[in-house]
Each structure stands twice: as structure tokens, then as C-alpha cells.
Amino acid sequence: MAQKTLYNKVWDAHSVAILPTGQTQLFIGLHLVHEVTSPQAFDMLRERGLAVAHPERTFATMDHIVPTTTRGRPFADGQAEEMMRAIERNAREFKINLFDFPSGRQGVVHIIGPELGLTQPGMTIACGDSHTSTHGAFGTLAFGIGTSQVRDVLATQCLAMDALKVRRVQVDGDLRPGVTPKDVALFIINRLGVKGGIGYAYEYAGTTFERMSMEGRMTVCNMSIEGGARAGYVNPDATTFAYLKGREYAPQGPAWDRAVAAWRAVASEPDATYDDVVRFDAADIAPMVTWGVTPAQSVAVGSPLPDPAATPDAGERGSMETAYRYMKLKPGQSLADLRIDVAFIGSCTNGRIEDLRAAASVARGRRVSPGVKAFVVPGSMRVKAQAEEEGLKEVFLAAGFEWREAGCSMCLAMNPDQLVGDQVSASSSNRNFIGRQGSPTGRTLLMSPAMVAAAAVTGRVTDVRTLA
């Protein structure tokens, strides 16, 4: 069992009791809520006559279903409008905080938590969304949960949880030019597999993460779940504190110094022990592109696609064969030069300001290839405002990208942003599952925002390092 890790410290500090089943009753310090997985939970509270135990620790927003072409209400889609009304009504009735359009703070739930300073080291965080692991970038234990568990957290501010093991995923060295945190995440998932993390929390450590920005750390922690790990975290350090300082919900005045002392103390000890340790060298990581229908089915851009026949495991071989059929690709071929139809920059993985800057630096002075639909969806209203202040909007518009309102958009295509038929999308999001981007035959290639921009301007999968 892991000892003296951040995981142990935060878990112990939030353990309320051992339940009769043997599970731990874990106090949840911050509960984030979005419109899709919560309405049934609020209905369950009503049916049972329960209140929200800690409305002041509960923050809601809308991200999954919102259209990104307009903020006008009512929405054209009646179901989406009904869902909006449900979360507005539930927030009002249960007196929880709501970051809606008029607040100027709406956005993808995993983007606004950090940017508002709600997400702080040492917290336990839950949200009815698997990418809650994002918040681990701040040294939190953050779990994605189902709707019945949303009900539990609303009613009790607690979850019934089984302890996880801790794997230290250590990456050392500087990333090579053109290699981004997204590539680090895809590389780790490729090496450890989509189920490699089942039963684990991942502690990302080593000099690569120590030198990484908070936004980069969020990208990596975000994709922990794609590797099967329910939670992933980075120990808090000076980079973390610098990011948080001055944010709306961050401690102010004398409380700030006390907070920093408390945050430092939750980091894993130098002599901590782990259930497992894996090590990688940053120099081995190249820009990555997925070719299949799981986030582990990826290659370094330009490398030949793998041969299922060389895969000993029958199940994995079957998965690969399914992927090749669905993606209409062949073993041995290279993705470089594969034509794309759509370029999507956004999502909780890569919809933050640094991501937009990286994409804009590729788009600057270039034009979206004819026939490609390229669009940028900032992760939040704040990200959008900042990008506009920095002139990124003009860069994108001049290059022929569309500039949209904040939301999840084509990451999961619950709004009108969807692939059509078997279109190929270069996407900065996190899932290339069958049908994920709104068409049952649509094909998604995951890559970094800079790589998406490169694909947009060339019309093909392109190694961003070759664009001078």
C-alpha cells in the first residue's frame, strides 16, 4: 500500500467513517455540477425529501448541450432548452451557485473550477463527469461519479468509496520542440493501455511535470481516465501557487500565506512509497495522433500504423481490427497526409488559453485548407474574453477558422456541432470512440491543438514541426 503520498494524506483528512460495507465515507470539499448528469439526481432528492447538505460547496454550470453559435434563449433545440431550465430551476430551488451566461463565468466545468480558483490543493472534488480527474493538476483527489453518486454528494457532501492504489508515473527531461502535454498524455496511455490504470490513482512526477505549466498539467491529469485511472494528480508546487494567486475564490490576504503552507504540506514526501512506479523519458515522446477508436490506439505522427497480427492478445487484436474497419485505415500505412474534413480546437483537455495560443501560433499568417471546416471553441467565457484581448480571435478569423462561444461542443456532440457521415476530424479533445463526435460513422483523430491547427491549414494530418 502506498504511504506518505498526497493521495494518502488527502484521503485520510477527508475520511469520515468506515461504512458497514467496508467502504470509506469520504467528505467531498468541492462539488461541481453540470446540466446533463444532474437533473435526475435533483429529482431523486425531491422524491426523498432531501436538501442539499452544503450548497455553498456546490457550483453548477452548463457546458455539454449549449450551442456555440449563439447565446440566445430559448435554444432552437427544445430538449436542450428544457435541460437548461432544469439546471436553472434546480440551482434556484436548492440554492446552489450557478455560473450561467449572464454571470460571465460559464464554461466547461473542468475549466472554470481552476480558473475561478475553486480548485485548490488538498481538496477532494467530485463531479458527475469522468474528466473530473483534470482537477488533480492542483494536487487534489478528484473523482468522476455517476448520477446516483451525484445524489449522494448533494444530499450528504460525501461519497462511499473504495481506496485506490497509487502508481507514480515519472517522466523526466525536457519535451522536444513541438511536443506538448497532450502528446505526453497520449504517449502514457499508449504505453500503459486504456485499462492499465484500473484500480489506481496516478501521481505524475518527475522533472517533465515539474517544468510543465498548470494548463499542461491539467491536460495530462484530464486524460488519466482515458488510461483507466479514476484520478490523477501532480504534487502542488510554486507553479501551482502562482497560478492560483489572485483568482476569485483563492484565499486572500493573510489567509494566502497560511494556505500555501497547508498546500505545501499535502505533497507526497520524498520517502513516500508507491504501489507501482513506471518511468518514461521525455526525449522519447513525439507529437502523437490516434488512429483507432480508443485513446491508446495512437502513433507518433508519421510512424506506420501497427499490425494486429503482431499483437499476442486476442482481445486487443479484436479491438484493433474493429478500429481498422471503422476508421477505414490499414496496418502499415502512415497517417501523415491523411485528408481531414473537420478541425476542432476546444474541450476540457485543450480549450484553455495556452492551447488557443499554441493553435493560433500555427494559424497565424496561414489559411484553412479549402474544404476543411475548422472551428475554435474556447473552454469558458473567460478564456474567450482573454483570447479576444490577446488578439487570437483575429488570428483565427483571418485564417478562416470559426470563432465560437464556450462549451463542450464537438467533444461529445450533444449540441449542433457534429460530424456528418464518415468525416474525418482532427480534434484536440479526449475521446475517439465510435460515434463520439455525433455521427455513428464519424472518424476522430486526437492530437494536440497545434497539430489540429496544422491539419486545418494543410488539409491533412501534418507533423507540426515541419511547418516552419
Added chain:
Amino acid sequence: MSKVTSVRGRAVPVRGDDIDTDRIIPARYLKEITFSRMGDYPFYDERFTPDGAPKAHPFNDPRFAGAEVLLGNVNFGCGSSREHAPQALARWGHPAHPGIKAVVAESFAEIFAGNCVMLGVPAATASKADVAALQALAERAPETVFTLDLESLTMSGGGLTVAVAVPESRRRALLEGSWDSTGSLLANRAKVEALAAGLPYLNGFR
């Protein structure tokens, strides 16, 4: 809340590793604000073409209509945390069919397995060879009635008995009928408030 000690029923194999919850229920059906109609949609895009014509899928195969145990492979239910996925399985075919009451697979994504238990649906794992044997038997003889027994941790039917595993806390929750955790969490309210009163970040870091 009812105790779940065993599940008896016919089985439907859904073969393949890494079957994610987007495949179990496409995102567009998540626009409904209740779970009541989820039973109409499991595996929708795998079962129907865009024009609504049925495709070959075990959930469309009349031999498996009314099956109550789903037999999956590796990493079943990965991806999105949407509880709509186990809800869709548990409500599949209502009212004509009982819905899926248990899932047996080689391995599960954690959030999915946890969501199943919150609905009183056991998610049990078995070895690769045993799952293969169960799937083969269910395909060869779909009328076979299986029993998933949580006391003896076995899955048996048609002369075949294999060992299964369920994490002990979840097994106890099902056996004791405490799988809906809200009640047991509420019981410790005083302890919860005491813990909250001592958490630095809830108290200005004093």
C-alpha cells in the same frame, strides 16, 4: 432496499474489448432529463442504421430477448461516467423484458462498475477462459438459465460453473441491501459536520 443475493436469467453475450459508454448509449439520448426512456436506447447506433433499419447485434437477436445477464469482455463500460449506460441496460426492453440485472465480464471500468452497484446491478468479473466459455454456451444454447450467486461467487448454468469476483465492499452492499448508499452516508451526519469544521480550506486556513 432489497437484498441482492443472486441473479437468475438467460444471458446475452456482447463481445469485444473496451466497449465504452458512448457505444452503450449515444450522447444524444442524454438530452432527456429523466432516465425513464433509457431502456429504448442501449447500443442504439450498433443496433440500427441511421434510417432505423436493424443491424446484426445481440440485443436485436430474438434468441436473446429477455436476457437478464450481460456477458462482456475486457474494460467493459469505459469512458464517460454517464449512469445512463447502466440505466439503459437495466431498463432494456421494459415493459416486455425485465432488463439486465447483472453484468459479468473480464474487467470493468471503475465508474461503470460503481454505477451498476448503485442500481443494485452486480458487476462481476471472471477469467478470460471462463468468460469465453460462458459466452460460447449462451450463444450455443441461448435458452440456458444462469445463476450468478453472490454468496458462493459463482456463475452457473447448463452444467457449467465458473468462479466470479466482486469487490468485497460491493458484494456486502448488495447482500445486505445497502447498495443505495445515501442512507448510510446520512447516518453519519454529525461526524461529517465535525470533519468539515476541522478542514482548513473550509475555515479560512486558520
